Amino acid sequence: METVPLSDLETARRWATEQLAPVTEQPRLEAELLLTALLGCNRATLLAHLDAPLPPMAATTYRSWVQRRAAGEPLPYITGHIEFFGLEFTVTPAVLIPRPETELLVETALAHAGPAPRIADVGTGSGCIVVALARHLPQARCYAVDLSAAALEVARLNAARHGVAERIRFLEGDLLAPLPELVDLIVSNPPYVAESEWETLPVSVRREPALALLGGEEGLDAVRRLLAQAPASLRPGGMLLMEIGEQQGAAALALARATFPAAECRLLQDLAGKDRVLWVRGR
Ligand SMILES: C[S@@+](CC[C@H](N)C(=O)[O-])C[C@H]1O[C@@H](n2cnc3c(N)ncnc32)[C@H](O)[C@@H]1O
Structure with missing residues (x-):
């Protein structure tokens, strides 16, 4: 990359937008988001002060x-955070970056959970689902399970x-093996990408943990195993909500x-009309 002096915010934004054009469909927005994360301001403030100088340390x-x-690292791994369900979450390369489509799972769980449910979030990653649920259900008691100790550290932090x-x-x-008791609600966004799809995923997605994404040959390994285990972990009348791939x-x-x-x-379908959540309510 050529070294352009980034002396003010407008110059920095223009330079970054050019650099990012090959890796994202929204290069200017991403250039701005990186600037707001760096400066600790919101976009409105940034856009109102584009003529302000950028100190040399910040420019570096x-x-x-x-x-x-530009080398393909996902933006939230660089800034260290992302918003999910109106809350700010810390993310590191140990966890999947929470996706907006997963908010449907949280919304559905909130619409159907009783006031004081026992909840298990299986494959908690950053903890985005269980933390959002616990915030909105002040009497809920939750379990957050993951195979990855590093992911659990991030979830604890969140x-x-x-x-x-x-x-x-x-x-x-x-999956459900570590649960010490029956629960009213199982929520899970399990790994559900088919192995054959891995090479077709964008470079930035392949920077996320394979453990969080890959679900075996057809992508259904964890889905199948979780469903098989669920009846023994749910209280009578309990619910299971699981995110799935649009083809699954x-x-x-x-x-x-x-x-x-x-x-x-x-x-249940997401805003794009694609199958996104499997909804099971026991009797
Ligand atoms: C798709 S990510 C979901 C992360 C987070 N719940 C979210 O929605 O952003 C799947 C998570 O399941 C975890 N995982 C994969 N296999 C697992 C298993 N057999 N048991 C428990 N967790 C597992 C991964 O480490 C990863 O954190």
């Missing part, structure tokens, strides 16, 4: 951040950040109906 940091993003750590127990282990609706629904023959099973 900005240049390195833009270079990392729980503390949002004042809900004392109501969440963090358990390292496989029919297969996931068939698996759920086979595992829970007496339950109500259906699919």
